[in-house]
Amino acid sequence: MYEQRSERNVISLKNLVKSYEGFTLGPLDLEVEPGYVVAIVGPNGSGKSTLFRMMIGLSQPDSGEIEIFGDRYPEGEVEIKRRIGYVPDISTGHDEMTAADLGSFVSHWYPKWNEELYANLLRRFEINAKKRFDKLSKGMQRRLTFTLAVARNPDLLLLDEPTDSVDPFARRIMLEEISTFLEAGERTVLFATHVMDEVRRVADYVAFLDGGHFLGFYEKDALLEQWKTLWVYQVPENGIPGLVSVENGTPTRIVTNSPEAAMTALEEQSIEVVRSGPLDLEEILAHLMRGTPEDKETVGRT
Amino acid sequence: MSANGEAARVPIRISMDDPEPMYRQIEAQLKDFILSGQLPAGTRLPSVRGLAKELACSVITTRRAYQDLENEGFLRTRQGMGTVVAEIGEEAMKLHRREPVVIALREAAEAGRRAGYSGTELQRMFERVLEERSAGVRAAE
Numbered sequence: 001m002y003e004q005r006s007e008r009n010v011i012s013l014k015n016l017v018k019s020y021e022g023f024t025l026g027p028l029d030l031e032v033e034p035g036y037v038v039a040i041v042g043p044n045g046s047g048k049s050t051l052f053r054m055m056i057g058l059s060q061p062d063s064g065e066i067e068i069f070g071d072r073y074p075e076g077e078v079e080i081k082r083r084i085g086y087v088p089d090i091s092t093g094h095d096e097m098t099a100a101d102l103g104s105f106v107s108h109w110y111p112k113w114n115e116e117l118y119a120n121l122l123r124r125f126e127i128n129a130k131k132r133f134d135k136l137s138k139g140m141q142r143r144l145t146f147t148l149a150v151a152r153n154p155d156l157l158l159l160d161e162p163t164d165s166v167d168p169f170a171r172r173i174m175l176e177e178i179s180t181f182l183e184a185g186e187r188t189v190l191f192a193t194h195v196m197d198e199v200r201r202v203a204d205y206v207a208f209l210d211g212g213h214f215l216g217f218y219e220k221d222a223l224l225e226q227w228k229t230l231w232v233y234q235v236p237e238n239g240i241p242g243l244v245s246v247e248n249g250t251p252t253r254i255v256t257n258s259p260e261a262a263m264t265a266l267e268e269q270s271i272e273v274v275r276s277g278p279l280d281l282e283e284i285l286a287h288l289m290r291g292t293p294e295d296k297e298t299v300g301r302t
Numbered sequence: 303m304s305a306n307g308e309a310a311r312v313p314i315r316i317s318m319d320d321p322e323p324m325y326r327q328i329e330a331q332l333k334d335f336i337l338s339g340q341l342p343a344g345t346r347l348p349s350v351r352g353l354a355k356e357l358a359c360s361v362i363t364t365r366r367a368y369q370d371l372e373n374e375g376f377l378r379t380r381q382g383m384g385t386v387v388a389e390i391g392e393e394a395m396k397l398h399r400r401e402p403v404v405i406a407l408r409e410a411a412e413a414g415r416r417a418g419y420s421g422t423e424l425q426r427m428f429e430r431v432l433e434e435r436s437a438g439v440r441a442a443e
Contacts, residue, residue, distance in 0.1 A: 036361070179355040204360035221363045225323050259321070278318035 009067070010034045010156055010188045011055065016064035018050055025050050025212040027064060032188060032205075034155075037178065039199040039220075040192040041285065042209035048192040049089045051209070052160045055190075056086050069155070082110060085149030089160040089192075091141040095134035099127050099144055103151070110152040118151035124173055138165040146174055150181060157181065159191035163198060175202055196281040200224075206281075208288055215288050227279040227287070228259035232271050240265040244287055255279060255287070309348045309384065310341065316357055324359050328367035336376050336387055337398050343389040347377070350385075 009031045017026035025047035032038055040048050053059040054066060057073045057080065066073060068080045094102060099122055107113035122129055125143040133141060146162050157178070163171045175198060178189055193199060199206055199220065206223065208215040227244075231251040242258025251274055256262040259276070266273055314331045316324050335341040348356065350364040357364070368385055371377040378388040390398075414424040 176355075179351060183349060183351045201358045202355075204354075204362055219360065219362055221324050221360045224318065263321075276319070276321065 008033060010069060011190065012065070012067040013055075014065040016051075016054065016061050016066060018047075018054060018059065018061050020050070023047070023212060026061075028214060030207065030214065030217065032190065034186040034188050035182070036204040037182065037189045037191070037202050038205045038207060039203035040190060040207050040209055041194060041196075041199060041281075042192075043194065046209045047212045048209055049160055052086075052088070052158055052190075052192065056084060056158060057081065082112075083155040085152045085154035085157045087142075087145050087149045087157075087159045087162045089164070091133075091145040095132065097133055098131055099129040099133075099147075102133070102144070102148060103129075106148055106152065110154075112153035114151050114153045117153070118147060121147040121150065121177065125170055139167055139170065142166050143170050143174075146177075150177060155187055157187070157189045157191070159189065161192050161194075163193065163195060171198075178202055196285075199281055208285060210289050223284060224278055224281070226259065227255065227257050227284045228262075229277050229279055230254045230256060230259070230262065230266070230273050231275040232266065232273055234271045236266060236269050236271055238265075238269055251275075255283075257287075309346045309352065312341070312347065312353070314353075314357060316359065324357075325363045325366040325370070328353075328357070328364065329370055332367070332371060333376060333398070336390070337395065341387050343387050345387040346383075347385045347387070 011030060011032040013028050013030040015026070016028040017024065019025070023045075028051065040051070042048055050059060054061050055068060057077055060073075068076070069083060071080050073080070094105075097105065103115070103118050107115065107118075122144075125140075125147060127136070127140060127144050127147065133144070136144065142162060142165055146159070149157060149159070159178075163174055166174065178191075179202065181187060182189065189202075191198075191202075203220045205217060206220050207217045231253055233251045235246065235248065235252050236254075240254070240256065241261035242256040243262070244255040244257055246255075247253040254262070263273060263276075312332065312335065314328055316327045320327055322330075332341070332347075341347075347353070347368075350361045350368060353364045354361045368377055368379070372379060372385075372388075375390065375394070376388055377385050379385045410428075411424065414427070419427070
């Protein structure tokens with residue numbers, strides 16, 4: 001099945017391993033189909049940036065395979081990079097250049113460069129095109145780096161915490177631009193973040209990375225639909241399906257990742273559910289990180 | 303650049319407190335808009351990505367909703383044209399309009415039976431509800 005599907009995948013990682021400074025990232029497996037937004041979510045030091053650097057060819061894995069658009073490094077490097085817009089975790093490397101300089105410099109290397117879009121986004125983000133990069137604030141630098149990535153008109157955006165240090169207004173524009181980018185065809189976005197609100201708003205899939213390992217690859221809406229909070233006045237003695245946690249109180253708060261079966265079981269025990277509601281992604285992530293193996297089985301996509 | 307410039311804005315709302323899955327909520331609301339004539343045949347709907355953005359849900363959800371409605375004959379998708387509201391025959395329209403009413407009445411009958419009311423009592427109750435309602439409507443006018 002793997003072999004067949006890799007044809008269509010934009011990103012295909014197999015058994016990817018990279019060790020550094022007493023930390024091992026991987027082995028990682030990931031397959032991403034075109035047309036989707038995948039959020040890579042994980043705490044600091046979980047290996048997100050290293051993963052991104054490997055996908056853009058800036059860092060070599062110790063072992064395993066990386067395929068982007070069906071091409072591999074190093075043979076496919078030029079072809080792959082032409083089709084990627086990358087925002088690294090730290091924007092550096094062109095301090096003395098202005099936004100205007102950077103535009104003409106980058107456009108030279110990317111045949112699909114969209115000058116009109118570049119000009120538009122500079123305006124929308126209120127970036128001073130005549131100011132040297134190193135004289136821009138951190139937030140402005142992020143906006144410019146993002147703009148440079150999108151104006152390449154790529155098929156894949158790799159965004160490593162693009163909204164870091166960006167104010168809420170510009171952040172909103174960025175999220176909107178990500179949606180606009182996706183509307184223009186079968187394009188793909190992989191973005192790292194720990195802002196759950198961004199995940200909620202733009203992601204189709206969520207991959208949780210923790211301690212160098214994926215905790216799972218989830219359909220975001222399914223995740224939100226499968227984890228629910230139920231409030232009851234009577235604690236079920238016979239247990240209920242998908243039980244994740246019970247916080248005793250009046251009423252008692254129950255978290256389940258199998259809400260339908262749980263509701264049925266409560267009904268059978270004649271326990272009334274006073275209220276039910278969603279769980280926010282933060283809490284879902286916390287439960288996943290604490291990790292019971294069956295959670296991954298039932299919620300995860302294989 | 304976007305091919306969806308004139309797509310209709312659809313005031314759909316999804317609630318995470320609702321136990322119904324999101325795609326079902328979208329389906330139900332779109333169906334209501336179509337059956338009530340608020341979205342007439344030929345109306346262009348937002349793209350799956352556009353709708354997903356508006357509702358802060360994933361394209362997997364919006365695509366599933368569109369696909370289901372397409373299978374039921376409410377929507378039609380053409381290559382390069384996007385998704386539009388399909389022409390629904392008068393007969394089918396009547397049937398669809400009737401369906402939720404029948405379901406609601408069935409539920410009411412069931413609730414009445416559970417509470418121990420007879421058929422005649424329920425009929426009388428229903429008539430009273432209708433009277434109240436028409437009196438209420440008149441008062442509002």
